[in-house]
Amino acid sequence: MKDFxxxxxQASYDHLQLPEAEQAALVKKWQDWLGGIAAxxxxxxxxxxxxxxxxxxxxxxxxxxxxxxxxIRERLGGLTVIRAEDLDEATTLAHGCPAIEVGGSVExxxxxx
Amino acid sequence: xxxxxxxxDVLFQQEFSKMVAVxxxxxxxxHIETAEDIVxxxxxxxxxxxxxxxxxENPAAWLYxxxxxxxxxxxxxxxxxxxxxxxxxxxxxxxxxxxTDLDFSAQNIQDSQLRMIFAICNPAIASESQxxxxxxxxxxxxxxxxxxxxxxxxxxxNKRLFRAKEKLxxxxxxxxxxxxxxxxxxxxxxxxxxxxxFNEGYYSRTQDAILQKDLCLEAMRLGLLLTxxxxxxxxxxxxxxxxxxxxxxxxxxxxxAADTLVLYxxxxxxxxxxxxxxxxxxxxxxxxxxxxxxxxxxxxxxxFLHCRKxxxxxxxxxxxxxxxxxLIINYSPSAALNRTFALYKAHGADIALVEAEKLQLTENHFxxxxxxxxxxxxxxxxxxxxxxxxxxxxxxxxxKEGILRVRRSLHLG
Numbered sequence: 001m002k003d004f005x006x007x008x009x010q011a012s013y014d015h016l017q018l019p020e021a022e023q024a025a026l027v028k029k030w031q032d033w034l035g036g037i038a039a040x041x042x043x044x045x046x047x048x049x050x051x052x053x054x055x056x057x058x059x060x061x062x063x064x065x066x067x068x069x070x071x072i073r074e075r076l077g078g079l080t081v082i083r084a085e086d087l088d089e090a091t092t093l094a095h096g097c098p099a100i101e102v103g104g105s106v107e108x109x110x111x112x113x
Numbered sequence: 114x115x116x117x118x119x120x121x122d123v124l125f126q127q128e129f130s131k132m133v134a135v136x137x138x139x140x141x142x143x144h145i146e147t148a149e150d151i152v153x154x155x156x157x158x159x160x161x162x163x164x165x166x167x168x169x170e171n172p173a174a175w176l177y178x179x180x181x182x183x184x185x186x187x188x189x190x191x192x193x194x195x196x197x198x199x200x201x202x203x204x205x206x207x208x209x210x211x212x213t214d215l216d217f218s219a220q221n222i223q224d225s226q227l228r229m230i231f232a233i234c235n236p237a238i239a240s241e242s243q244x245x246x247x248x249x250x251x252x253x254x255x256x257x258x259x260x261x262x263x264x265x266x267x268x269x270x271n272k273r274l275f276r277a278k279e280k281l282x283x284x285x286x287x288x289x290x291x292x293x294x295x296x297x298x299x300x301x302x303x304x305x306x307x308x309x310x311f312n313e314g315y316y317s318r319t320q321d322a323i324l325q326k327d328l329c330l331e332a333m334r335l336g337l338l339l340t341x342x343x344x345x346x347x348x349x350x351x352x353x354x355x356x357x358x359x360x361x362x363x364x365x366x367x368x369x370a371a372d373t374l375v376l377y378x379x380x381x382x383x384x385x386x387x388x389x390x391x392x393x394x395x396x397x398x399x400x401x402x403x404x405x406x407x408x409x410x411x412x413x414x415x416x417f418l419h420c421r422k423x424x425x426x427x428x429x430x431x432x433x434x435x436x437x438x439x440l441i442i443n444y445s446p447s448a449a450l451n452r453t454f455a456l457y458k459a460h461g462a463d464i465a466l467v468e469a470e471k472l473q474l475t476e477n478h479f480x481x482x483x484x485x486x487x488x489x490x491x492x493x494x495x496x497x498x499x500x501x502x503x504x505x506x507x508x509x510x511x512x513k514e515g516i517l518r519v520r521r522s523l524h525l526g
Contacts, residue, residue, distance in 0.1 A: 028434060035437025039449040040471050046441050 009074035010104035013052035047080035129253030242277035351400035358393030359416035429458035
């Protein structure tokens with residue numbers, strides 16, 4: 001078994017302005033998906049969620065720019081580490097990620113170790 | 114059994130751990146065996162004396178006085194004490210004369226017990242030994258009772274306890290509260306041992322119902338003891354107590370310790386203990402502060418929802434959400450199976466079956482029971498083979514009987 005990082009990207013995080021009931025439905029989608037991976041004992045660590053529209057970027061020469069990183073079409077929203085036999089299985093597990101439903105993507109990257 | 118004997122048995126369970134804690138605090142944990150001997154000897158004297166003169170008006174106070182005398186006598190007489198204990202006690206004290214008077218005030222008893230809990234639930238000791246030692250020292254269980262609880266013999270338990278006590282000495286574990294920066298982690302360890310103690314009783318390997326209940330009650334008592342101190346009366350402590358109350362409320366309703374998961378549906382709710390459910394809700398309320406959501410919070414909430422008999426999709430959606438969260442922070446096979454069962458109740462057998470087949474817990478008989486339940490309407494013949502797998506893997510007669518009962522209810526064409 002190997003560890004893979006799943007990086008969730010979305011173009012927009014407008015859902016944070018949605019009414020409460022719709023947000024709750026979204027939370028449920030994420031939990032159902034992650035719970036399904038965790039139920040197989042394949043979730044290595046609970047997900048880390050990033051606060052959209054905040055933070056900074058440090059570039060060579062000490063150049064610091066503030067978010068919200070408009071030049072990047074899909075912003076990183078969070079990440080989690082899962083355990084799978086190989087990249088194919090990790091990709092299978094990534095299916096069903098709610099980020100994809102809203103036009104985002106999941107990047108699947110093997111973790112060195 | 115005569116009246117004196119019965120009284121002494123009850124007192125032993127109540128007072129043994131208190132007295133050992135007070136004596137060990139006074140003279141150091143390395144003398145825990147001497148403390149056990151003194152207390153054991155005190156109870157022998159009580160048995161002899163009470164058989165002759167009757168039970169004193171305040172038996173506990175009587176025991177304390179006799180324990181004090183015996184401690185003092187041993188202190189004056191024993192060469193071990195002169196050569197080993199005295200220098201050690203003196204070294205730790207400024208004064209010339211060590212304090213030999215034992216303080217059996219309610220406050221000191223409680224303080225000493227709390228310190229003993231932290232000393233025994235120390236990560237330096239292997240977990241199985243910790244539970245054995247906790248049963249002996251914190252709960253006053255006899256060696257034969259501990260052996261019965263672990264389905265093993267007295268010799269094995271004695272060896273295990275010996276090794277654990279040796280560890281107390283070699284690791285130089287003291288009867289004190291951990292320093293503040295370690296308190297959180299150490300409290301987690303204490304709570305985990307109490308949780309294991311409770312589970313040892315609730316999902317017991319022994320068929321002895323009284324022993325099962327005793328284990329659960331003792332775990333609850335230790336949990337309650339922690340609520341008396343601000344440093345240990347944390348939200349997750351309350352959550353654990355709530356969890357234990359909700360589980361214990363169903364004690365009478367279970368046909369056997371094997372009845373979990375799928376068999377929930379069959380329980381007679383009239384046998385549920387309403388008072389314990391009420392207590393559980395009280396502690397669940399107390400647990401709802403702070404920022405950390407422990408696995409005990411989630412498990413307590415799930416257990417609470419199971420105390421509501423109505424079978425609505427909303428209830429199962431909430432249970433599903435709790436199991437999802439629980440699995441994300443803390444995987445266990447039983448949580449994975451229960452999550453899938455909740456998924457079935459909330460979203461139907463087809464969706465749940467796809468998820469269930471991914472679990473691949475093929476060595477676990479509950480896994481096959483779950484698959485049986487999920488296929489019983491769509492494919493009864495297949496369900497029958499799943500139940501057969503469950504039957505072959507089940508370990509106890511009660512479990513096998515339960516599986517047969519479920520299997521008989523299949524509508525095979």
